Amino acid sequence: MSNASKLTILIASPLEEEHVERIRAFAPDRFEVIHEPSLLPTPRYVADHHGGPRTMSEENKSRWAEHLKQADILFDFDLVDPANLPSRAPRVQWVQATSAGIGEFLKRTGLESSSIRFTTASGVHARPLAEFAMLGLLYFFRDVPGLQRVKAARHWERYTVEGIEGKRVLIVGLGSLGQAVARDAAHFGMEVWGTRRRAGVEAPEGVSRLIDQSRIIEALPEVDALVLACPLTPETHLLIDKAEVEALKPGAVVVNIARGQVINEPSLVEALQSGRVRGAALDVFTVEPLPQESPLWDLSNVLFSPHSASTVAAENSRIVDIFIDNLGRFLRDEPLRNQFERERGY
Ligand SMILES: NC(=O)C1=CN([C@@H]2O[C@H](COP(=O)(O)OP(=O)(O)OC[C@H]3O[C@@H](n4cnc5c(N)ncnc54)[C@H](O)[C@@H]3O)[C@@H](O)[C@H]2O)C=CC1
Numbered sequence: 001m002s003n004a005s006k007l008t009i010l011i012a013s014p015l016e017e018e019h020v021e022r023i024r025a026f027a028p029d030r031f032e033v034i035h036e037p038s039l040l041p042t043p044r045y046v047a048d049h050h051g052g053p054r055t056m057s058e059e060n061k062s063r064w065a066e067h068l069k070q071a072d073i074l075f076d077f078d079l080v081d082p083a084n085l086p087s088r089a090p091r092v093q094w095v096q097a098t099s100a101g102i103g104e105f106l107k108r109t110g111l112e113s114s115s116i117r118f119t120t121a122s123g124v125h126a127r128p129l130a131e132f133a134m135l136g137l138l139y140f141f142r143d144v145p146g147l148q149r150v151k152a153a154r155h156w157e158r159y160t161v162e163g164i165e166g167k168r169v170l171i172v173g174l175g176s177l178g179q180a181v182a183r184d185a186a187h188f189g190m191e192v193w194g195t196r197r198r199a200g201v202e203a204p205e206g207v208s209r210l211i212d213q214s215r216i217i218e219a220l221p222e223v224d225a226l227v228l229a230c231p232l233t234p235e236t237h238l239l240i241d242k243a244e245v246e247a248l249k250p251g252a253v254v255v256n257i258a259r260g261q262v263i264n265e266p267s268l269v270e271a272l273q274s275g276r277v278r279g280a281a282l283d284v285f286t287v288e289p290l291p292q293e294s295p296l297w298d299l300s301n302v303l304f305s306p307h308s309a310s311t312v313a314a315e316n317s318r319i320v321d322i323f324i325d326n327l328g329r330f331l332r333d334e335p336l337r338n339q340f341e342r343e344r345g346y
């Protein structure tokens with residue numbers, strides 16, 4: 001097959017050479033791969049589509065623009081000027097994202113209304129984020145802030161904590177993230193509840209009770225912890241609003257690994273300041289990067305992670321597994337894995 005009939009894959013994220021090689025080695029007679037890491041910021045997560053566009057020198061920008069013109073398939077978004085992707089990359093048919101939650105980004109950039117197909121990285125981050133959720137639950141129920149205080153005071157006094165065994169946790173969003181959290185929480189002896197949007201949905205492993213999402217406010221006073229693991233969609237925007245935050249049981253722990261906009265952040269801050277909410281483990285925020293003036297920086301009952309709880313060494317390898325699987329499906333004209341669905345918003 002001549003070069004002219006090959007499809008061009010443009011790698012828009014800096015990727016380790018071993019992963020690029022795997023992509024190159026997959027159907028080399030059908031795909032041409034462009035990866036010019038010197039144009040891209042490194043490491044990958046520096047290219048922050050949650051916080052704004054990537055910067056590039058003028059010289060690199062024009063070289064990048066040439067690559068975009070040739071691209072049929074993109075691995076990750078063009079973050080230099082994502083909104084204009086359809087005109088900058090007129091041949092592009094499909095973008096394999098390196099994130100699971102791309103709905104808000106596609107809306108913000110207008111890409112949602114383009115004819116490009118998007119696939120997500122859903123599943124890749126489930127294990128590391130379940131670890132972060134468990135870390136958050138243990139951190140507050142085993143009172144790590146208190147331990148740090150007594151150590152700083154060089155004070156020896158034996159103490160008791162509540163622990164998490166027997167505590168009830170409600171997980172909102174039972175996809176790859178929520179299911180991983182449910183399994184872990186159940187292994188730790190927690191009683192795991194989840195929400196459902198439709199009757200007839202079966203509870204996944206570890207979940208002992210499903211409550212109707214429309215009745216979430218009634219369940220909140222009954223749970224010791226709330227884990228947010230759903231996509232951000234018009235339905236989940238401020239799903240946990242002021243009234244829901246106020247309905248939380250005193251002493252509850254909140255974990256947000258979903259998106260900041262799912263919870264009313266000022267209300268959460270108030271509840272943390274008053275101590276009504278014991279603590280919050282937060283990987284995501286309403287505005288990212290978290291503004292300097294945010295009161296969250298100063299709260300000792302916040303376990304803070306700058307949208308990095310999912311970033312682990314194995315991440316790129318797992319994303320490339322999905323991409324290569326999808327390249328095969330693309331060639332065979334089969335449905336792609338993790339296809340973003342516009343009507344659902346995730
Ligand atoms: N903090 C981070 O770094 C990461 C955050 N995320 C966020 O978590 C979200 C979920 O990721 P995955 O579990 O991989 O996605 P997924 O596609 O596997 O699962 C999404 C789940 O959410 C449920 N859902 C949809 N709308 C809902 C609603 N209105 N209320 C409650 N549940 C609803 C679906 O039924 C499905 O079970 C992503 O969309 C993203 O926003 C995902 C990965 C990393």
Ligand SMILES: O=C(O)C(=O)COP(=O)(O)O
Pocket residue numbers: 045098099100101102121125307310
């Ligand atoms: O996969 C997601 O949705 C995430 O939020 C993970 O972070 P990222 O987008 O890869 O910087």
